[in-house]
Amino acid sequence: MLKAYVRDDYDAAAAGWEPHMGPYFRVPAERLVADLAPRAGDRCLDLACGTGLIARAFARRVGPDGVSACDLAPAQVREARRVLDAAGCSAIDVRVMDAERLGYAPGSFERVGCGFGFNHFPRPLRALRGVFRVLSPGGVAGFTAWGSFAPSIRERFDERLLELVPSIGEHASCETAFARLAHRNGQPARIAECMARAGFVELRHREHAFAADYLGAPTFVDAMLARAERDVREAGLDAVQRAELRRTLVADLASFPRRAFVVRRTFHVVLGRRPVSEARDVGD
Numbered sequence: 001m002l003k004a005y006v007r008d009d010y011d012a013a014a015a016g017w018e019p020h021m022g023p024y025f026r027v028p029a030e031r032l033v034a035d036l037a038p039r040a041g042d043r044c045l046d047l048a049c050g051t052g053l054i055a056r057a058f059a060r061r062v063g064p065d066g067v068s069a070c071d072l073a074p075a076q077v078r079e080a081r082r083v084l085d086a087a088g089c090s091a092i093d094v095r096v097m098d099a100e101r102l103g104y105a106p107g108s109f110e111r112v113g114c115g116f117g118f119n120h121f122p123r124p125l126r127a128l129r130g131v132f133r134v135l136s137p138g139g140v141a142g143f144t145a146w147g148s149f150a151p152s153i154r155e156r157f158d159e160r161l162l163e164l165v166p167s168i169g170e171h172a173s174c175e176t177a178f179a180r181l182a183h184r185n186g187q188p189a190r191i192a193e194c195m196a197r198a199g200f201v202e203l204r205h206r207e208h209a210f211a212a213d214y215l216g217a218p219t220f221v222d223a224m225l226a227r228a229e230r231d232v233r234e235a236g237l238d239a240v241q242r243a244e245l246r247r248t249l250v251a252d253l254a255s256f257p258r259r260a261f262v263v264r265r266t267f268h269v270v271l272g273r274r275p276v277s278e279a280r281d282v283g284d
């Protein structure tokens, strides 16, 4: 049930993801790929790819031919296909696939990058054992997870949206389960622990700071509404009510100073290598 909730949530957000959320996720995607340091000729997988920001960062380093991408949400995959084609990356293979049931042949990749996906996997060890299997011996996998962030207009937006569209609260039980899972699996120590249990070695962890500049109230509200599209859609708002909701939210946040729209936070990159030779059992 949780997985269906996650899938539907990201499906609904797919159309607005690239224009509105892309700027927020681009820096961590570039950082993850830089830390994974793929070499020419490496085959690379963007796991839980969304619209394929990491796939594109891989392609800039190794060319699109060697890059694959997959995601649980079909609408995200369709959007990734559209964006990748427009970026001249038609050679990148994109598929609908559950990270906990990877369908690639053993040893298919030298690098696997997963941006903010681990926190959504109900059975993360199963996902990691799959990643371990599809990596070639000596291959490296990397996962990002959000770190701290200073209190910001994001909380104010969430509170106001809930006041204006109270039916959003009806998803509370799923939201709570989702948030609990994200909190537990979003911890870098948890990712590292699961990676070690799956057989990864040379575990490394880095925390990076970044600032996402939303420029002002209208662009910030558009980004947040794109992320909340599922809730807004399920609340049954028509076009006029949507426009009114946007206007109210923009007016509410307009009094915040320019600097409030620069959201500062950190993210973690956790890396591990599949040993070149292993004498251990990594079965379930």
Ligand SMILES: C[S@@+](CC[C@H](N)C(=O)[O-])C[C@H]1O[C@@H](n2cnc3c(N)ncnc32)[C@H](O)[C@@H]1O
Pocket (backbone or CB within 6 Å): 003, 006, 007, 010, 011, 025, 029, 047, 048, 049, 050, 051, 052, 053, 054, 070, 071, 072, 073, 076, 097, 098, 099, 100, 114, 115, 116, 117, 120, 121
């Ligand atoms: C926060 S988004 C990040 C997207 C992209 N990696 C990026 O950094 O822009 C998380 C993505 O994980 C995907 N996802 C969640 N659970 C998944 C699963 N079990 N298997 C594959 N993808 C999953 C979602 O559909 C969503 O696209």
